[in-house]
Amino acid sequence: MDGVSFSLNAGETLGLVGESGSGKTTTCLSIVGLLPRGARIVGGSVVFEGEDLTRKSQRELRRIRGRRIAVILQDPMASLNPLFTIFRQVAEPAFFHQQMRGKTLRQRVKSLLAAVRIPSPEWRMRDYPHQMSGGMRQRIVGAIALAGGPSLVIADEPTTNLDVTIQAQYLDLLKDIQRETGVALIFVTHNLGIVAKMCDRVAVMYGGTIVEQGPVRAIFDDPKHPYTQALLGSIPKLGSRDPLYAIPGQPPNLASLPTGCAFHPRCPQAMERCAIDEPTNVHAGDGSVARCWLLAPAAAPSHG
C-alpha cells in the first residue's frame, strides 16, 4: 500500500471508504503496528499526538494499543473470547494499562457497560459471550475499546454484521460516546450513508491509496475523483427512477496493481497518461484533495 495519508483532530470523525479489498483494514492495523504475516511497513509515518508510531518498538506500541488507540473489529461476534466472562474481557485494558484492581476495577467495568447501555451491568458482566445477543456483544466490544481511555478509536466496519435497526442504535451510541469523551474516531466502512450520518471528513480508498479526501459536505456535493463519483452514483436514492450506476470491472489485487493510476482500467474518463504516470495530490478550493490527472491544470489540454 502506498500514499495513505490522512489526519484528524480530537473529537473529529473520519470516514475511510472503499470497496472490500481496497486496503482499509490493513491501514487500520498498520496504525497500531499489527500487520498480517508477510506485510511490512516500508516507509511513511504514523504520527499520533506528536509521536511517530512506526519508529516505536513492539513494547512501546503495546502501551499505545488499547490505552491510547483502540480498535473495534469487523466481526464483533467473533471478537469476544468465548471462555472468559464479560467482566474479565472489559476489565483487561484497565487492568493492564491503568493498573486498576478490585473495587475500582469493578466500578469501572460497570460504568463502561452502563455507558454502552447494557442493562443491569452488575449482573451481565458475570455472563459469557454466548449468553448475549449480537447487538449486546457489539456494544461490549465498544466498551472494551473505551476501557483503556483512548483518544482515538478505530472502528473497522463495526456494523456490517448487525440488523439495520441495531445498526442505527449502535451508530447513535458511538456518536453519544464521542460527544461525552471527545475521542477521535476513524470509521471504516463501505456504506456511504453511514459516512454522511457519522463523519466530519471522508477519505476514499482505492487500490491501497487514498484517492480523495476532504470534508463530508465537499465530497458529497462535489466529488472530484471519478471513483468517488462512481461510488456516489451507486447509492440508491429515494424516489429516483434513474438506474443505479455500477462500476465496471473488479477491484484490483493489491499485490499486482496496474501501472499509473490504479483506477484507470475501470475509469470512464481515463486518458493515456493515466496508464503511465501515477497522479499526485491536487488541492481543490473547498478543502478536498484528490489524486487524479483530470484535476491537474496541465493535463487536460495536453491530451484533450
Next chain:
Amino acid sequence: MTQFIVRRILYSIVTLFILSGTIFLVVRMTGDPVLLLAEAGASTEDLDRVRQQWGLDRSWPVQYLAFMENAVRGELGKSFNYRMPVSELYFERLPNSLILGLAATAISLLVGVPAGIVSAVKVNSWWDNAAKGIGLLGLSIPGFWLGLVLILVFSVWLRWLPTSGAGDWRHVVMPAVALGWYFAASMLRLTRSSMLEVLGSEYIKLAKLKGLPEVVVIGMHAFKNALIPVLTLAGVNMVVMINAAVIVEVIFAWPGIGRLLYEGIFQRDFPLVQGVVIMAGFMIVGINLVVDVVYALIDPRIRLTR
C-alpha cells in the same frame, strides 16, 4: 438435542452388540474349547459332561445371549485357567492399568502440549521444525522397542531403574514413557494445529489490540481455547492406553489388564480373552459417548470457538 443424545446412545449399544458378537463368533469358530478344558485322553462322556458344566452344549445364539445378559450384570463368565470369575481377575488388575494409563497420559501431555504451543507460536521456525521431527519420530519408533532400549540404557547400563514389575514410582517411569511416546506425538500435532487455529481468530486479534502482554495473549486467551480439543483427546487417549498397553505391560511385566489378556491368549483361556476384549470395547465406546454428549451439551460455546 435430546434426540441427538438418544440416537447417540442407541448407536453405542448397536456398536457394542456388533463388537461382542464378532468377538464371540471368532472365539467359537477357532476351535472347541472343551478339548482344552478336559484332561488329555478324556472319554466322550467326560467331554459331554464338561461341555454341559460350562454351558457349551447350548447353541451359539443362546450362549451369546446368556453371555450378554451376564455381561450387563457385570459378570464376564468364568476363567478356564484360574477357575474364577473373569470380572474378579479383571478388576484386580485394572488399578495397575489405570496407574500406567494415567502416568502415560501425563507424559504425553507434558511433552506434547508445550512442544505444540512453541511450535505454533513460532511457526516455521527452528523450534517448529524440531517439533515436527519429534512428531515424525513419535509415529516411527515402535513403543515396545523404545521400552526395550530404555531397559537397556537405564536398567542394564546405568542401573537406575528396575526392569520390571510394579512397586514404587520407579517401576512406572519406563513403561509410561514407552506407552506415552506415540501419544505425545499425537498430542503435539493436535496442540499445534488447535493453537494455530485459535491464534488466527478475531478474539486473539482483539486481545492483541487491547495491548495485553504477549504472555497473557498466548498463555491465557489462546491457551485456554486451544486446550479444549487437546484435553478431550487426552481423555480418549487415556482410555485407549489403559486398554492397548498389551506389549508394554508384557515387556515390563506390569500386572495390568494388557498382560492379563496376553496370559489369557497363551493359555487359550477363551472366557478371559473374551471378557477383557469386550471390556475394552465398553470403555472406549463409553468415553466416546461421554465426549459426544458433553460436547453437545456445551454446544453454544463450542460453536463460538469455531
Next chain:
Amino acid sequence: MSTIATRPVVAPRTASGRLARFVKAAREAPLVAIVLLGGLVFMAIFAELIAPYDPTVPVPGATMFDPPFWMEGGRTTMILGSDFQGRDVLSRLIYGARVSLIVGLMGTLVAGGIGTALGILAGYVGGWVDQIIMRITDAWLALPAIVFAIFLAAMIGPSMWNIIIILGAVYWTRYARVIRGEVLSLRERDFVKLAEIAGASRFRVIKRHILPNVMNTATVLASLTVGVVIIAEASLSFLGVGVPPPQPAWGLMLAEARPTLMAGQWWLTVFPGVCILLIVLATQLFGDWLRVRLDPQQRNL
C-alpha cells in the same frame, strides 16, 4: 485426526506439461525417503544375493552372541555379530526387510481394498447399506487396532499370510470413513448426476466416475497406513502371534533378544529396532510428500 479430502486435479495433457510436472516433482521429492525405501526394497528383493549367510541356520564355526566386528571378540566375517543360535544378525536383518515390506504392502493393500470398497458402497448406495457399514466401522473402531489384531492373530494362528489378512481386516476402518465422506460429496457433483441421467448403471458410475476420483485419497491413506501396519506386524511377531520362527522377521528378532537383554547383548535389540524405525520413517516422509502432491487442499497444513 485430520480429515482428508481431495479434488481431482486436472493435469495438462501435453508432453511438455508432463515433463515440467515431472521435473518439478523430482525436485521436491524427499531424497532421504526415496534412498531409504529404495535401499530396503533392494535388500528385500535381492536378499539371496546380498546376505552373506542363510538367515535361518547357525553359521558354521560361529559361536553364540558374537558381538559386532568393531567390539572385542567380534569378527569381520559377521560384521553385526550373531544371535542366540549363532545365526548371522546382518543376514537376518536383510531377509527381515522382506517380511516387513511384504506384510506392510500387502496388509495395506488388503485394508485399502476392503475399506475403499465398503466406503464407496456406503457412500454411493446409502440407506440401510450405509447404516450397516458404518455401524460395523464403529464397532471395529471401538477396540484399539493393536488389541484387535493380537486377539485375531492369537485365535487364528501365526503365519505371514494370516498376519496380512488380519492386519487388513483391522486397519480398513479409516479408509471406509474417509472415502464414504468423499463419495457423499462426489455423488452431488454434476458429472456424476449427468452420468446417472444419461442412464449409466450404478456399477458403471462407480467404475468410471467415483473410483478414479477417490484413488488419490486412497493412495494418501495407504502411504500413511504402511508404517502402522509394519509396526503392527513387528508387535505381533514380538508377542509370538505373528510371523513364526525361524523366519527372520524384525519383531521376532527383538523377541528372541529379550531373554538376554539383561546380559547386555545390545546389538540384538538395537539393530532390528533401528531397521523398523528407518523403514517406518521413510514411509512417513514419503507419505507426507505424496499428501502434498495428491492433496492440494492440505498444502498449508
